Amino acid sequence: MKIAIAGAGICGAYLYRLLHNKGFDDVAVYEQEQQHKTGCSISPCAWGTSLGFEPLVEHAGLDPAKYTRMQFDHVMMDEMRIEAYALTFDKPLLISDLLQDAVIQQSPIDTAEYDRVIDATGVLRAYLPEIKDDLIFPCVQYCIRSSEPLDMSIKISRIGYAWIFPLSDGIYHIGAGSLVVKPHDMLKNLSWVKQGVKQGDKNEKREVICRCASKVRLTAPIGSRPYIFRNIWGTGEAIGCVAPLAGEGIIPGMRSAQILVENWDDHLAYERAILNEFSWMEEERRVVDRLRRGERIGIRDGLILKETTKRMNMKLHLWDALKMLMRARK
Ligand SMILES: Cc1cc2nc3c(=O)[nH]c(=O)nc-3n(C[C@H](O)[C@H](O)[C@H](O)COP(=O)(O)OP(=O)(O)OC[C@H]3O[C@@H](n4cnc5c(N)ncnc54)[C@H](O)[C@@H]3O)c2cc1C
Numbered sequence: 001m002k003i004a005i006a007g008a009g010i011c012g013a014y015l016y017r018l019l020h021n022k023g024f025d026d027v028a029v030y031e032q033e034q035q036h037k038t039g040c041s042i043s044p045c046a047w048g049t050s051l052g053f054e055p056l057v058e059h060a061g062l063d064p065a066k067y068t069r070m071q072f073d074h075v076m077m078d079e080m081r082i083e084a085y086a087l088t089f090d091k092p093l094l095i096s097d098l099l100q101d102a103v104i105q106q107s108p109i110d111t112a113e114y115d116r117v118i119d120a121t122g123v124l125r126a127y128l129p130e131i132k133d134d135l136i137f138p139c140v141q142y143c144i145r146s147s148e149p150l151d152m153s154i155k156i157s158r159i160g161y162a163w164i165f166p167l168s169d170g171i172y173h174i175g176a177g178s179l180v181v182k183p184h185d186m187l188k189n190l191s192w193v194k195q196g197v198k199q200g201d202k203n204e205k206r207e208v209i210c211r212c213a214s215k216v217r218l219t220a221p222i223g224s225r226p227y228i229f230r231n232i233w234g235t236g237e238a239i240g241c242v243a244p245l246a247g248e249g250i251i252p253g254m255r256s257a258q259i260l261v262e263n264w265d266d267h268l269a270y271e272r273a274i275l276n277e278f279s280w281m282e283e284e285r286r287v288v289d290r291l292r293r294g295e296r297i298g299i300r301d302g303l304i305l306k307e308t309t310k311r312m313n314m315k316l317h318l319w320d321a322l323k324m325l326m327r328a329r330k
Pocket residue numbers: 006007008009010011012030031032043044045046047048049120121122123124126139140141175214215216235236237238241242247248249250251253
């Protein structure tokens with residue numbers, strides 16, 4: 001079977017490795033020329049993850065310890081210290097190891113030349129038909145060197161949030177995304193990128209190493225159909241496998257590639273399995289829609305956020321979840 005994978009991001013690379021391990025030997029990988037060169041040469045350079053990442057990496061025959069940069073037993077959410085399990089990993093290294101032996105081509109794909117083309121092009125969904133009412137979340141992210149140690153932190157804002165993810169000693173990803181305010185303005189107000197403005201410490205240094213602007217699909221799989229069109233099958237963020245409340249797409253995307261391999265010969269079973277696995281994203285999407293409409297937040301919404309944070313092993317009280325959602329409301 002002649003296969004082309006469009007997109008050498010985390011899902012395309014992971015799928016390539018799973019197919020390779022299963023003995024598929026005619027798999028071509030296509031990547032677009034990156035318009036915006038980042039320091040790490042990939043975009044989005046999202047390196048934060050949590051429970052479930054390690055088994056997925058092991059499933060591909062790799063050792064997760066090789067990619068783990070830092071592990072955390074708590075996250076600061078709106079200045080509250082919440083127990084959690086989170087880690088940052090070396091995403092470029094993992095992608096490069098997953099793609100070992102692959103020849104990466106940089107041209108448009110002639111889809112007629114292949115038995116199957118996989119659309120793993122993330123938010124661009126370059127080969128599948130456009131999604132009606134697609135919900136796209138704009139983000140910015142900086143890579144920063146800071147002389148002051150910073151905690152893994154999340155700050156909720158209007159239908160969005162800002163984050164600090166430590167990558168290694170002194171190096172951090174600091175970013176923000178929102179459906180209603182400019183992500184740049186959120187970071188400016190927090191003074192997280194520029195040194196010494198709010199913090200008032202003249203000796204504190206924050207140097208920008210690189211920056212990128214990108215987007216995340218919050219549509220959820222239920223609204224991201226079709227997953228299959230002619231000989232094109234989608235996976236990862238291209239078919240909405242991103243948690244709408246957290247914007248977290250690495251584990252769901254890798255898992256979607258695994259589900260694709262498990263249902264390789266049955267497109268209906270693939271669609272059913274994706275909808276079933278990510279049914280919780282429908283509930284999260286409903287909460288996001290309620291926030292966008294400025295509706296009252298209820299206990300049910302708080303319970304959904306609480307459930308979401310359990311994926312990071314967080315111990316969040318219902319009352320705190322409700323307070324966060326109120327702050328996130330438009
Ligand atoms: C700023 C930011 C921070 C994030 N932080 C996190 C985080 O910390 N944790 C987390 O879990 N999720 C995070 N996310 C979401 C997560 O990065 C994505 O959901 C995940 O990367 C999706 O993986 P993917 O492989 O489906 O798509 P992508 O990672 O977007 O990969 C798609 C690839 O396809 C390529 N491509 C696009 N068009 C074409 C084409 N026509 N031909 C060939 N190739 C093409 C792209 O260049 C890219 O390499 C973040 C997103 C952003 C924007």
